[in-house]
Amino acid sequence: MAKYDPKTREKYWQDYWLKEGIYKFDPNSKKPLYSIDTPPPTVSGKLHLGHVFSYTQAEVFARYRRLAGFNVYYPFGMDDNGLPTERLVEQELKIKGSDLPRDEFVAKCNQLVGNYHQIYRDLWQSLGFSVDWSLLYSTISPEVQKLTQTNFIKMYQAGYIYRQNSPALWCSVCQTAVAQAEVEDKSFDSIFYDLFFRDLKGNQIVVATTRPELLPACVAVFVNPADSRYLSLIGTKIFTPLNIEVPVLTDSGVKIDKGSGVVMCCTYGDETDLAWIKQYSLPELIIIDSQGRFNDSCSLESMRGHTITEGRQIIVDYLKSKKLIGKDLPLVHDVGVHERCGHPIEIINTPQWFVRVLDIKDELISLGKKVNWFPAYMGDRFTTWVENLKWDWCISRDRFYGITIPAFFCADCREIIVSTDPRHTCPKCKSINLVAEKLIFDTWFTSGNTPEINGKYVPAPMSLRPQAHDIIRTWAFYTMVLSYYKTNNIPWTDAAISGHILLRQGEKISKRTGGGELRPEDEITKHSADAIRFAMCAAALGQDAYYDAKELENGKKLVIKLFNASNFCFKNLSGHRPKALDLNTLLPLDCWLLVKSYDVSSKMQKYFESYDYAHARNLLTEFFWGVFCDYYLEIIKKRVYDLPVDNPDKISAQTALFYGFNNMLIMASPFIPHITEEIFQSFYPDKIPNAPKSIHLSSWPKMDLPSDFSTLDIQVKSILEIVALLRAQKAKLGINIGAEIDTLSIFHPTLTATALASFEFDLLAVSRAKKLTLTKSDEIKVEIING
Ligand SMILES: [Zn+2]
Ligand SMILES: [Zn+2]
Structure with a gap:
């Protein structure tokens, strides 16, 4: 037989499988159904080895289930809209979405996305994935757009979605609201500044902060009620270094030993500020606009129009010149950044659409417990995420390439009309002056519907959701939220959660970190698809692994x-x-x-x-x-x-x-x-x-x-052990493994002569001995006797 050449033969079999429809899903099959909710990869760049790792594991499950007698539904999808795709288009075509008419930008996105569909499909094909490509879906397709918009309207009408002009997490680089799940911690070098406030008697009160630029947005200071140093101040007012009067309030969340024990509450530095504003009914003072620049409400005029970083320097210089700032202490601290661009997240006031999730935390946790998570501890990660939610899910994005939110506003009475039909009149005042919503949906609001998208062919709940652990808080979570509101049931019975593939200690391969020179296409050419698939299945499910x-x-x-x-x-x-x-x-x-x-x-x-x-x-x-x-x-x-x-x-x-x-x-x-x-x-x-x-x-x-297999099993294991000892003995005596010997003497505690007889031919053959002897002995051993 000729040599096996994976380079030509792998492609040959991939074509054969396609041509013969080997993996075609049969909706009329009588076999039990096994349906896989394949992650639709975000079209945001070339696929990397991390994808290969995670997707190969799911592929292996699909193949096993097919062999085990199931009618396997194994589709593929592309998540090809939203911010990640826009950023790809902006980078590749060197354009900016905001500089082009929206139609033109969307057309360019559509074109580039089409190219990537082919690239992605080629990669999965070249790994021999047993996907039925006729089931391919795209989240920007008209069909999925309609499904997403219909769900939105139903959920709005049921009261699960609301629109509110309220503080929201905001990325001033990407110019859009983001969801809590898109924020990740990143360490930054920062400086802890001492700012000099003064009480009504003129005594200096030190307030330490890493964000002096928010001083013009300070609406109160807080101390711990148990902090004896400030008892006389509580309930009074003090002056900020900008000479603005603010109240001194108490909250047990203030750490006595951090800084001076007095903290600023600004609108909005972080989520604590947000909670305090609500809890203590404090006023809002919004000084940063959606571009991340200081607006005209900023009381220090020289900061207006400047970015946050610039503003920080301006106010520090200003306070220094007035001797209103004390020692500065360098420190490294964690700041919430946008996972897509790495830029710090601000909290600003904009009108956005939200899905209620804070109200249904308990329901989501019990729904999570009905899913079989593999490995089981991944279910705890889901629970922990839900327990720690602080925001409702912001589903609107101030971007261009995505599914539009089907809503209109009455220009005359401000009524909100949720509908896909643009010919509406205002139901309240009958005006025809309706303005369409410009915001688009968060992509997760679409991809969270994958069980329903697949519902065209298979019923929910689906059998399996395979996905990586870093998107438990997004894709798994959002799918659960939507499934809860739509069906009050789980979206899938099993969730198999994969780890990441790592290059070096702790560094996962992702689109952002790259994966160095290792492109999956090159690796397949170099090693073969089979070798890569085999290697990708070495680590236990859920574990990160090295390539x-x-x-x-x-x-x-x-x-x-x-x-x-x-x-x-x-x-x-x-x-x-x-x-x-x-x-x-x-x-x-x-x-x-x-x-x-x-x-x-x-x-x-x-x-x-x-x-x-x-x-x-x-x-x-x-x-x-x-x-x-x-x-x-x-x-x-x-x-x-x-x-x-x-x-x-x-x-x-x-x-x-x-x-x-x-x-x-x-x-x-x-x-x-x-x-x-x-x-x-x-x-x-x-x-x-x-x-x-x-x-x-x-x-x-x-x-x-x-039934008698265990007896046979014990016998054969003895025989194999004898062969192993014989080989070792020959090696020890310097006898060639194939060299003939006179007698193989076996010492064994349990092996009987009758049992040995049925293996005699084989033992003589493998030992090349002329005869065997068997002696009862506590210890198993063999001796080679020549002459
Ligand atoms: Zn961003
Ligand atoms: Zn109206």
Whole structure:
């Protein structure tokens, strides 16, 4: 047989699978349904190895379920609108969305997105993904737009969505409101400044802050009620360094030992400010506009029109000149930044649309407990996220490329009309002066509907949501929120959460960090799709893992070894006419090998059912390398080489090879689908009755183990141990492994002469001894006697 060349053969089989519709979903199938809510990748740049890691794991589950007899629904989607896509278009075309008429910008986005669809699809194809491409959806498609808008209208009418001009998290670089889930902590070098306030008697009161630029927005100061230093101040007023009078209030959240123990409350520095403004009914003083610049309400005129960073310097210089600022202490502290651009998030007042989530925290937590999370602790992450929510979900974005919010405002009476129909008149004042909402939806408000998008073909709840752990707080969470409001039920029964692939300690590969020089396309060309898939299944589900050269090597070696083993098996099966399997016709060793392959398949099945692909993979490789290749093939060589065609002992070994090897191919096929198909197709189709068109349409190997199997298992393990000791002994004595010896003396505590007799031919063959002796002994050992 020729050499196996993955470069040409992998592509060949991928085309074959497509052409033959091997993975086509059959809506009329009688098999139990298994539906996968595949993550639609955000179209925001080239896919990286992190995607390959996470998606390969889900792909392996799909293949396993198909073999296990399920009607597998495995679609793909593209999440191709919203801020990430806009940023991609802006970067690639070197334009700015805000500088172009919206239609023009959207047209450019559509075009670029089309190119990326092809790039993404090509990558998944080249990894051999068993996706039914006819189920492909795009979140910017008219169909999905309509579904999203309809859901919005229904939820608004039910009171689950509201519009409010209220403080919202805001990115002044991306010029849009963002949701809590899009904010991440980043360490910044900062300075803790002492600002000099004074009380009504003129005494200096020090207030420490990292944000002196918010001083013009200070509406109160807070102290801890138990702080004895300030008892006389509580309830009075003090003057800020800008000579504005503010009240001194108390809150037990103020840390006595931090700074001077007096803190500013500004509109808005952070979420604490926001809570205090509400709780103590304080006034708002908004000094920063949506561009992130100081507006005309800022009492220090020289700051107006400047950015936040500039404003900070201006006010620090000003206070220094007035000697109203004391020591500055450098410190590193965490600031909430926008995950897309890394720029600090502000809180500003804008009219936005919100989905109520704070009201339904308990319901979401109990819904989360109904989902089977794999690994289980990922369910706790979901719960913790929900418990710590501080904001309702802001679903509006001040951007261009996305689904428009179907709402109008009456120019005459300010009534809000939620509808997709632009021909409305105002229901309140009958005016026809309606102004359309300019905001678009947060993409999660669309991609949170994937179970419903897939609902065109399969019912909810779907069987599986596979996704990475960093989007539990977004995609998983938003899907749960929408599912709760739409169906009051879970969106999927199982959630399998993958980790990240890492390059160096702690550095995940993502679109932002890149992944260095390692492009998935190049890696596939270099190592083969099968080797990469194998390597990606090394780490346990949910665990972050390194992109490991050793695992890639192991994958390549497995492919070669399988191919070579198949050459050996098929050569020795030529002329063999397989019959229906009857274990009673087999020699004990052959019977054991074959039954053992079913035993391994049943154990793998248990692992697969809890989404533990890594243990399943390792069981298979241990059996293939450690039992089948290292022992079984070596031991039976002589029987299949030397005995005549019709010798039952030869036929026994051939039968075990014929069925056992096919079992191993099927068990390996979810991980390495190309080489297993290659080997299967080169031999099996015309030898199995009703052979499937592809190994991937086979059935998972299943057999009830014979009741006396454990006795046989113990015997064969003894035999294998004897072979191992024999090899070690030969090596120790410097005897060539294939060299003949006179006597193999076996010492064993339990092995009987009768049991040994049924393995005698094989033991003599593998040891190249002329005779065997057996002695009862507490210790297992072998001795080689020559002459
Ligand atoms: Zn941003
Ligand atoms: Zn009106």
